[in-house]
Amino acid sequence: MSKVCFVDDEQNIRRLVAYDLKQAGYDFTLCENGQEAYLKSKTEAFDVYIIDWMMPEMEGISLVKKLRSENNGSIMIMLTAKSEEEDLIDAFEAGVDDYLTKPFSSRELLVRIKAHLSRVQTKPTSTLVYKDLHINLMNRSVTHSDKPIELTKTEFDLLIYFTQNPSTVLSRDQILTKIWGFEYDGDTRIVDVHVFKLRSKLENTPLEIKSVRGIGYLLEISV
Incomplete structure (x- = not known):
């Protein structure tokens, strides 16, 4: 419970x-x-x-x-x-x-x-690896060069959504629906604030969230 x-x-x-x-x-x-x-x-x-x-x-x-x-x-x-x-x-x-x-x-x-x-409460059992960046889906933790990156629950959910859709433009409405739910009727500014914070925490890692003017965001992965 x-x-x-x-x-x-x-x-x-x-x-x-x-x-x-x-x-x-x-x-x-x-x-x-x-x-x-x-x-x-x-x-x-x-x-x-x-x-x-x-x-x-x-x-x-x-x-x-x-x-x-x-x-x-x-x-x-x-x-x-x-x-x-x-x-x-x-x-x-x-x-x-x-x-x-x-x-x-x-x-x-x-x-x-x-x-x-x-x-x-959805608990996958694998780890995503992007060079020296590791995303543990079981305990919802992220490390870069063996150093922890502290993410809130929402930031982690955002990160996973982006990794599930690499090099794909995701609109603010799509992100809002996926992360906050279909019945969420709030302002899309909530998306911008959380993406900004997540992006800053991913600096110097293989993952880069880019803005797509007038639409939303996309994740680029360096290999």
Whole structure:
């Protein structure tokens, strides 16, 4: 059973989401601020964190940064009333995998949780090798010249999608559908932010993600 940590300072929202998580069969923990959730992370392992941005004691984005700095690879979905591009970029750069704008639909939240978990729970058994770059599909790790490249869950999913389609132009809509799911109706800027971060982490490796103006991206592999 997948374990979810829901973090929001509004009691009514916690109650509503708790009901939906229970109906969907998830094991879950409710926290009213980032500090409480951070302390819980020390004693419990969660598959998914759903985190409100604006909270007392520790804001959601601060919690994400703290968890990611400790190599926490859990799925992290941000809830926010913010919709400016700079705010969303800040969230993704902090390590968020996805976001929902408040007010949000519980059904959409559950769909996104399920979509993210379905990709994580698929466990292939091989390793992709590109010269000195190794991608382990079992433990979802990447190394270059025996040095680890730290990727978030979404960045790893993106990398695998690109390696499955080398030298093929992938549109932003295609990437959005594949990585975030058919029911995701967010802005395609989410694609650009994650690709930018992944591309920077792959610098000086045999894999290069190139922009195709007005369309999307393609992966070139040096041999």
